[in-house]
Amino acid sequence: xxxxxxxxxxxxxxxxxxLVLNCSFxxxxxxxxxxxxxxxxxxxxSLLLIQSSQREQTSGRLNASLDKSSGRSTLxxxxxxxxxxxxxxxxxTSGSEKLVFGKGTKLTVNP
Amino acid sequence: xxxxxxxxxxxxxxxxxxxxxxxxxxxxxxxxxxYRQDPGLGLxxxxxxxxxxxxxxxxxxxGYKVSRKExxxxxxxxxxxxPNQTSLYFCASSLGSWYMNTEAFFGQGTRxxxx
Numbered sequence: 001x002x003x004x005x006x007x008x009x010x011x012x013x014x015x016x017x018x019l020v021l022n023c024s025f026x027x028x029x030x031x032x033x034x035x036x037x038x039x040x041x042x043x044x045x046s047l048l049l050i051q052s053s054q055r056e057q058t059s060g061r062l063n064a065s066l067d068k069s070s071g072r073s074t075l076x077x078x079x080x081x082x083x084x085x086x087x088x089x090x091x092x093t094s095g096s097e098k099l100v101f102g103k104g105t106k107l108t109v110n111p
Numbered sequence: 112x113x114x115x116x117x118x119x120x121x122x123x124x125x126x127x128x129x130x131x132x133x134x135x136x137x138x139x140x141x142x143x144x145x146y147r148q149d150p151g152l153g154l155x156x157x158x159x160x161x162x163x164x165x166x167x168x169x170x171x172x173x174g175y176k177v178s179r180k181e182x183x184x185x186x187x188x189x190x191x192x193x194p195n196q197t198s199l200y201f202c203a204s205s206l207g208s209w210y211m212n213t214e215a216f217f218g219q220g221t222r223x224x225x226x
Contacts, residue, residue, distance in 0.1 A: 049214055103152075
């Protein structure tokens with residue numbers, strides 16, 4: 001059974017800092033991995049999707065990497081801003097018709 | 112604007128009173144799904160649908176029903192709600208199955224309280 005873990009559960013950083021969020025999964029046979037952002041009272045917004053054949057994806061200040069063999073992904077946020085404060089979730093697809101989510105990392109960027 | 116719309120956003124109801132949470136998408140997506148989000152448990156899939164008239168159970172289907180009569184709509188039905196169904200519910204859609212490497216779009220969520 002696929003399990004996804006995100007560490008840390010919460011992270012507080014000063015504005016301008018570069019930071020890394022971690023995601024690990026137990027079954028390396030995945031089709032893809034997605035990173036989402038969830039704001040309080042709002043839905044999830046897809047940030048990046050990495051296919052199993054890819055090593056990384058970039059969008060603006062965000063860079064996500066995937067090491068399928070070790071079951072790890074990282075989300076790198078450059079020059080963090082208060083508007084980046086949110087909960088970040090990673091989810092994998094592996095052999096079933098569903099996304100398996102981690103419990104998320106709650107990020108607070110302090111001005 | 113491409114979006115997934117859920118209604119209502121907030122709902123308080125009593126045990127046993129049937130309710131429906133609607134979900135509609137305007138992107139002509141084939142794949143739709145319902146999740147519930149609970150503290151400490153994260154997001155778990157309730158039901159999914161790969162196309163019109165094709166639905167299947169997810170991880171936590173007990174106490175829920177769904178239907179997919181039209182491509183754009185995927186309502187979630189609670190025939191006899193109970194307090195353990197108090198949760199935050201999300202509808203999601205994508206162009207195809209998740210393993211087709213298609214981006215997932217989520218609705219704004221429905222916060223349901225059953226008393």
